[in-house]
Amino acid sequence: MQANILVYDVGSTYTKAAAFHLDRGRFTFLGRGQSPTTLDNIMEGAGKAEAAIRAQGVEFSDTLKRYSSCSAAGGLRMVALGYMPRVTAKAAKEVAMTAGARVMQVVSAEEPLDFRREVLQEINPDIILLSGGTDGGDETCVLENADMICALRSRATVIIACNKYAQRTVAEKFDRGGVQYVRVPNIMPTIHELNVKPAREAIHEQFIKQITRAKGLKEFRDSLADRTVVPTPGAVLLASELLSRGSYDHDGVGSLILVDIGGATTDIHSALPELEKLTIEERGLVINNEKQFSYRTVEGNLGLRVSATGIPEAVGPNAVIRAMDGAFGVTPDEVLSFARHLEDCPEYVPQSEKEKSLERAMATCAVNTALRRHAGYYVEAADPVMGILAGAAMGRDLRNVGRVLCVGGIFVHSDPDKATRMVARCFEDPGISLLPLKEPQVILDRSYLLYAMGVLGKHYPDAALSFLKEYVGAAEE
Structure with a gap:
């Protein structure tokens, strides 16, 4: 049985690959391999991960299709600007959930304009999520924020996801100011509803552009069957959602x-x-x-x-000590010392049974x-x-x-x-x-x-x- 599907996951440290045989609508798992990620040449690390599978005796079909997720870029830095603080924070987190973005700061209309300006200058985000106002609601805040972004000459891509009646004016301001932007439907059209999918897709597109530019992934992306890369956290969440909800023709397993x-x-x-x-x-x-x-x-x-x-x-x-699955006589100072050591040496692998138990307890x-x-x-x-x-x-x-x-x-x-x-x-x-x-x-x-x-x-x-x-x-x- 030959592998005709290969899925990579390009991480900051390791590139993983999993091989499958797809026949008559069924996947058979054949093997997996990994290799240290080679940031200077992603293809090299991916090739070694693939070679690790071949070394297990797995043969590859001439019609092999490759797909991939990626977390090597670390996620886009995103700042959300909105009207009401709790609503903006909630919407921003929902938008970023599977799109490959990290919410660095959420800023509402309650914050002075000078503070909002300082946030953008200090964080220098890749993405600005410009929200605010239900459809037909407030327009003042989003227009004020748009003027501020133009004055800063921000290099971020702005996702215009605000009150639909203000979007045309905002876009015109950005055109005149030379600001990159993408217009999507309002992420909160009513007080009962979040519509985050279009904004997520827009951020995902920016994620792909960033990793292609910053990590040299263009050649790698071009080798993929769909020429796209899914953010790894998003891929895991998509799997859990599919398993829970099911597909159009088949039921999932529930909650x-x-x-x-x-x-x-x-x-x-x-x-x-x-x-x-x-x-x-x-x-x-x-x-x-x-x-x-x-x-x-x-x-x-x-x-x-x-x-x-x-x-x-x-x-x-003491809570960590109580969670240990064995009596090793660990003291609170040892817990703190072990935690500091893991922070200082992220590659460290616990050696003794006491360290392994302590890691599981943490x-x-x-x-x-x-x-x-x-x-x-x-x-x-x-x-x-x-x-x-x-x-x-x-x-x-x-x-x-x-x-x-x-x-x-x-x-x-x-x-x-x-x-x-x-x-x-x-x-x-x-x-x-x-x-x-x-x-x-x-x-x-x-x-x-x-x-x-x-x-x-x-x-x-x-x-x-x-x-x-x-x-x-x-x-x-």
Whole structure:
């Protein structure tokens, strides 16, 4: 059986590749390989990753099609300018969720114009998300921000995603000022609705342009079947959304949680397809609900390498010690020292059983904290002004979720039973959080294939969905 599909993931450190055979709408996984990423010549690292698969005895078809995701560019720096602070922040995070952008700052009309100007000058963003005003609502703020951007002669690409009645005037200002821009529909056309897909696609296009220019990926991109590159976090999320929701012709598996823990962040993503059946009125105001199908939170201070000290700082070193799966006599000072060492030496691999247990404990604390920040909660005290009763459920409701997908090096390289237990412990005592009522099934992406299915799902949704169901043990459902 020859490989006729190859999917790369070009990371900052390693380039991975996964080979598949596609026949009659079904994927068969044949092998995976990796090699250090060669930033001076991406093709070299990709070729070595492919050679690692060939060394396993996998033959490649003459009709081989190549696809890819990429995180080597690190993500576009994005500043969001809007009208209301909470609405702008929410919209910006939703827009950036799968597009390959990092939200560096969210600035509202409440901030003085001088402050907004300083933010743009200091961050020097690649993307400016210019939002503000529902359709037919405020125009003053977005026009003021447009004048400021022109005066700064910003080199950023501006995504005009504001009140549709102000967009033509804003575009005319940018034409006269020589500012690059892309017009998309308003990201918040009404107070009940977010429309982020067009803005995401616009940012994704800028992501592709950046990595082609900054990382020398043009030749690599031209070798791909679709000549495009999907941001890696977006590819993983697309896989989880496909598995949860299903395709046009086939049902998915329902609600799920995705845990993605890396060296810098711990990301939690939940996909709840039942929420798509709600009416606009049932969803409520955009500003205070988390009732969209797909929702992601990123904890930038909870990582296992470059932000390792953020974990004991968030939960306390004693909490890390209690989470260890063995009695090693570790002291709080040792926890802090180990975290600092991981930050200083990101390539370090724990050697002793004590260090491995300590790393798993840090991961447990990071996931536990991130889950509780992602999930909703039961209100402890009544708020007569807002009309909220004690015991009411607020925020993201994960009580009916039955599966948790886990992505990250800690899950690949740890003993599978210990890695599974590491995550399962986070659901044992939900407290006031709206976490699953029954202990969910924990599924480890040990072959690192979710990114590949996310990429392939754009072209072969039914085949990718079928493969994912088998991968997570849900083929019979």
